[in-house]
Each structure stands twice: as C-alpha cells, then as structure tokens.
Amino acid sequence: xLDLCQCGHCQNDMCIxxxxxxxxxxxxxxxxxxxxxxHRNYKKGEIIIMEGEATDSIIIIHEGSVKAFKNxxxxxxxxxxxxxxGDFFGEQNLLSHQTSTYTVEALEIVKTCMLSKNKFQxxxxxxxxxxxxxxxxxxxxxxxxxxxxxSIGVRNVDNRIGGILLDFKDKYGRKTPxxxxxxxxxxxxxxxxxxxxxxxxxxxxxxxxxxxxxxRSVGNKSILIxxxxxxxxxxxxxx
Amino acid sequence: xLDLCQCGHCQNDMCIxxxxxxxxxxxxxxxxxxxxxxHRNYKKGEIIIMEGEATDSIIIIHEGSVKAFKNxxxxxxxxxxxxxxGDFFGEQNLLSHQTSTYTVEALEIVKTCMLSKNKFQxxxxxxxxxxxxxxxxxxxxxxxxxxxxxSIGVRNVDNRIGGILLDFKDKYGRKTPxxxxxxxxxxxxxxxxxxxxxxxxxxxxxxxxxxxxxxRSVGNKSILIxxxxxxxxxxxxxx
DNA sequence: CGGACCATTGATAATTGTCAAAATTCGTGG
DNA sequence: CCACGAATTTTGACAATTATCAATGGTCCG
Numbered sequence: 001x002l003d004l005c006q007c008g009h010c011q012n013d014m015c016i017x018x019x020x021x022x023x024x025x026x027x028x029x030x031x032x033x034x035x036x037x038x039h040r041n042y043k044k045g046e047i048i049i050m051e052g053e054a055t056d057s058i059i060i061i062h063e064g065s066v067k068a069f070k071n072x073x074x075x076x077x078x079x080x081x082x083x084x085x086g087d088f089f090g091e092q093n094l095l096s097h098q099t100s101t102y103t104v105e106a107l108e109i110v111k112t113c114m115l116s117k118n119k120f121q122x123x124x125x126x127x128x129x130x131x132x133x134x135x136x137x138x139x140x141x142x143x144x145x146x147x148x149x150x151s152i153g154v155r156n157v158d159n160r161i162g163g164i165l166l167d168f169k170d171k172y173g174r175k176t177p178x179x180x181x182x183x184x185x186x187x188x189x190x191x192x193x194x195x196x197x198x199x200x201x202x203x204x205x206x207x208x209x210x211x212x213x214x215x216r217s218v219g220n221k222s223i224l225i226x227x228x229x230x231x232x233x234x235x236x237x238x239x
Numbered sequence: 240x241l242d243l244c245q246c247g248h249c250q251n252d253m254c255i256x257x258x259x260x261x262x263x264x265x266x267x268x269x270x271x272x273x274x275x276x277x278h279r280n281y282k283k284g285e286i287i288i289m290e291g292e293a294t295d296s297i298i299i300i301h302e303g304s305v306k307a308f309k310n311x312x313x314x315x316x317x318x319x320x321x322x323x324x325g326d327f328f329g330e331q332n333l334l335s336h337q338t339s340t341y342t343v344e345a346l347e348i349v350k351t352c353m354l355s356k357n358k359f360q361x362x363x364x365x366x367x368x369x370x371x372x373x374x375x376x377x378x379x380x381x382x383x384x385x386x387x388x389x390s391i392g393v394r395n396v397d398n399r400i401g402g403i404l405l406d407f408k409d410k411y412g413r414k415t416p417x418x419x420x421x422x423x424x425x426x427x428x429x430x431x432x433x434x435x436x437x438x439x440x441x442x443x444x445x446x447x448x449x450x451x452x453x454x455r456s457v458g459n460k461s462i463l464i465x466x467x468x469x470x471x472x473x474x475x476x477x478x
Numbered sequence: 479c480g481g482a483c484c485a486t487t488g489a490t491a492a493t494t495g496t497c498a499a500a501a502t503t504c505g506t507g508g
Numbered sequence: 509c510c511a512c513g514a515a516t517t518t519t520g521a522c523a524a525t526t527a528t529c530a531a532t533g534g535t536c537c538g
Binding site: 138 | 309311312313315316317319331334335336337340341370371374375377378379380381382384385386387388389391392393394432434435475
C-alpha cells in the first residue's frame with residue numbers, strides 16, 4: 001500500500017477510501033483527489049451546517065457521527081438522518097440550487113473532509129461515475145426517508161421502536177456472547193426526536209421491552225438485544 | 240408553432256412540453272424524443288406501478304393525477320406523494336438499481352408517457368442536462384419529503400391540516416370572488432392517509448375550521464379558502 | 479468524587495383512534 | 509334531468525394511547 005497522503009491528518013487512512021461515492025476510482029485517482037480535500041474537526045454539540053445556509057462544499061464524514069434535523073418554531077426537533085463514516089451532506093447547493101434543508105450537529109468528535117463546490121464540479125466532469133454513485137446514494141436516502149414517513153405516519157409506537165432498534169443493530173451492533181450490543185449514536189431524547197415521540201414514552205416502552213426480556217439497557221449509551229426474533233415481530237416487519 | 244407530433248395521441252399538445260426535465264431542450268430535440276415515447280391511459284383506481292416491482296421505464300404524467308403510497312401489512316396506507324401533470328416516477332430502477340419503493344394508483348383518468356430504460360439512458364448520454372434536471376427534481380422531492388416527515392413527526396394535527404390546505408391551494412387552487420377554490424386531488428380518506436391521521440379526525444377538524452369561518456367545504460371534492468391568513472397562522476408557519 | 483446531565487417514574491390531562499350509525503354526496507342509468 | 513343506490517363523509521360515544529409536568533433516580537466524565 002502506498003503512503004502518499006501528506007495532509008498530516010489522515011495518516012494513510014485517507015478519508016476518501018471510506019467514501020462509497022469514490023469507490024469506483026483507482027488508487028492513483030484517489031490520491032489526486034486527496035490533495036483537493038480540506039479537513040475540519042468538530043466537537044460534540046457543534047453545528048456543522050445550519051438549515052437555510054447556502055453551503056459551498058460537500059462535506060464527507062471521515063470519522064464520527066452527526067444528526068441532521070429540523071426545528072419547529074416552538075423548539076421541537078425532528079431528526080431526519082444520522083450520518084456516520086463515509087456519509088456525505090451539504091450537496092444540495094451543488095446538485096440543485098437549494099440551501100441546506102436541515103441543520104447538522106456533531107454527536108461526538110467528528111472528523112470531516114470537505115470538497116469545495118468548484119473542485120467538486122470539475123471532479124464530476126472528469127469522473128461521471130461519481131455522479132452516478134451520488135444519485136444512487138440519494139436514491140437510497142430517499143427510500144429510507146419514505147420508510148421513515150410511513151413509519152411515523154401509520155405504524156404504532158411499538159413498531160417504530162422495534163424498527164429503530166433493528167436499524168441500529170445493523171449499523172452499530174456488535175455480536176457478543178450475550179446478544180448483539182448496540183452502541184447507540186443517539187441519546188434517549190435523540191431517539192425520541194427521531195421517532196417523533198416524547199422522551200418519556202420511549203423510556204417507558206424500552207422499560208417494557210426490558211421486562212419482557214427482549215433487550216437490556218447497558219448504561220445510557222448501549223442496548224443489548226437479547227431476542228432478535230421477538231424484536232422483528234414487534235417491528236411488524238413481515239418480510 | 241410546428242405541428243409535427245404524429246403519435247395520434249397528443250395532438251400538438253406534446254406531453255414532453257409539459258415536462259420540466261426536458262425543459263432545456265429545443266423544439267427539434269423535443270420532436271425527436273417524442274418519437275421514442277409510448278403512451279398509456281389509466282382509469283381511476285388502476286394501479287400503474289406496484290411497490291417492489293422492477294420497472295423498465297420512466298413514466299411521465301401527461302394529464303391527470305396519481306397517488307404514490309406504501310401499505311402496511313394490516314392494510315393502512317401512507318401516501319408519500321401526489322403527482323400530477325409533468326411529474327415523473329418509476330425512475331428508481333433507471334438511476335439506482337432499486338425496485339419501486341411505492342405503489343402508484345390513478346386518482347382520475349390519467350394519460351401517461353413512457354420512456355423505456357434503454358431509450359432513456361441513451362438520452363441521458365446525449366443530453367446530460369437532463370440528468371441535472373432530474374437531480375434537481377429529486378432534490379426538491381426529497382426536501383418535500385423531509386418537510387412531510389417533520390410535519391408528521393412534530394407538528395400537531397391542526398398544523399398539518401393547515402399545511403396541506405396551503406400546499407393544495409398553491410397547486411390546485413383557483414381564485415374566485417369568494418376566496419380560493421381548491422379542487423381536491425384526494426378524498427377525505429386520501430388526505431387523512433397523507434397526514435397520517437384517521438379519516439374521522441380530519442372530518443372533525445375540517446368541520447371546526449368551517450365553523451370558524453376559515454374554510455367552506457363545497458361537496459366532497461372542493462374546499463373554498465375564506466381566510467388565508469388564519470390558515471397560515473394555523474399551519475404554524477412563521478415565515 | 480462531585481456536579482451536570484440524562485433518564486425514569488408517577489399522576490393526570492389532552493388528543494386522537496375506533497366502532498357504529500346516520501347523513502350526505504356522487505355518478506349512473508333511465 | 510332526475511332519482512336511486514352505492515360510496516363517502518360526518519357525527520357521537522367511548523376507549524386507548526401518548527403528552528405533559530414534576531419529582532426522583534442514575535450515569536458519565538473531568
């Protein structure tokens with residue numbers, strides 16, 4: 001493996017290696033792109049983009065996770081996405097001419113890679129495959145959003161909680177002898193804001209699941225899944 | 240104006256004239272594309288695409304409107320989009336490799352224009368502007384979806400009803416001496432399935448608005464908006 | 479270890495869903 | 509153009525669910 005990234009930041013662990021949208025490019029091309037990228041780190045709680053802001057870069061997450069959300073005037077928050085390693089955002093102003101449709105906040109220490117509008121657009125001309133990858137990723141994101149809308153719209157709260165736990169399991173779960181341990185990206189409040197329910201309701205429902213032996217809370221930041229099948233039944237997912 | 244469309248269907252009222260994604264092309268190019276298009280009509284209630292189906296065409300609405308929705312196993316329906324003249328769908332399998340993420344059903348007599356996957360892809364190569372237009376349209380659609388998610392997630396029912404009436408006003412409203420008359424694309428049940436509430440709840444809330452003199456129901460298919468300002472206040476939209 | 483932050487629990491109120499029945503609207507066919 | 513039957517909508521009564529507020533308990537991290 002070559003060791004050519006001199007940015008003093010990623011130390012051979014080039015962020016662009018992690019990014020699906022660049023996955024069709026070869027090593028040499030990646031190195032060229034690495035030179036165009038600037039980096040920036042954020043602490044937990046820092047705002048990376050504000051809703052309504054006109055961004056001039058596409059931002060890729062190298063490490064860490066963020067929440068993307070909208071606020072109502074009365075302060076309620078609806079989380080739309082949780083992005084982590086390899087995900088990108090801020091593309092709205094590059095692809096269409098929108099300002100950001102959501103606010104993005106770091107959930108932990110986050111390392112980002114930024115590509116300016118200009119550089120990104122010339123990349124797109126040079127490597128049209130990147131555009132295809134982006135369309136694919138946006139398509140998947142739209143599909144997830146459609147599922148979320150259905151979830152909040154017609155599924156009951158138990159269904160939704162089952163669903164979010166299964167999603168988190170796939171993305172953040174790790175097998176252990178006792179079951180699958182999920183390192184939660186969101187606090188209880190965050191999860192509630194994602195599901196469109198009150199923090200207290202989530203607490204009660206999770207407590208119930210714990211009593212039924214389906215899950216076990218491990219502190220505030222992890223959940224152990226003991227009975228995956230029961231959880232699937234709960235999520236109402238027939239497939 | 241030229242009169243060159245010989246398809247015997249659109250009679251000088253070429254569907255592609257209506258379609259934003261072809262709006263960058265000139266008359267000559269449009270006529271070329273018109274030759275690649277096939278047409279099909281649907282009656283009210285007919286299914287145009289089923290969720291999970293792998294479509295091999297992009298479908299453009301020439302006239303009429305459709306609803307795009309998902310079903311839960313227990314028969315509940317969540318409407319995701321209402322598409323009408325100039326909107327397209329079925330693109331999932333062409334841009335990414337997804338099957339349709341929703342079912343599409345005609346809400347009235349609908350005339351469609353279809354472009355097969357192959358023909359569409361060669362068009363994209365020939366006119367890359369079309370890809371840009373599609374990305375823009377999908378971006379807007381995603382933004383609307385994000386708003387809908389926020390709406391169902393955190394806004395109360397009154398807010399949402401105010402919101403849908405204002406949306407419909409812009410899209411389907413007509414000024415009259417008495418106020419703005421909306422020709423509703425959806426039944427009460429449809430609107431309820433769009434808002435994620437029960438049909439009966441919608442009835443009650445609309446009745447309330449009528450008592451307050453904000454709207455007036457005109458049969459089942461139209462609503463007259465009497466007090467737009469009050470409706471804006473109701474929708475909780477500060478802007 | 480301590481203090482700030484986060485989560486849980488309890489009691490209560492508010493909202494919406496559900497089921498059943500009545501009323502209205504719609505479109506068709508005469 | 510009217511009348512009729514089907515479909516849709518409205519209304520009422522009640523039940524279920526969830527939000528809210530307040531107080532307590534637990535967790536995390538410097």
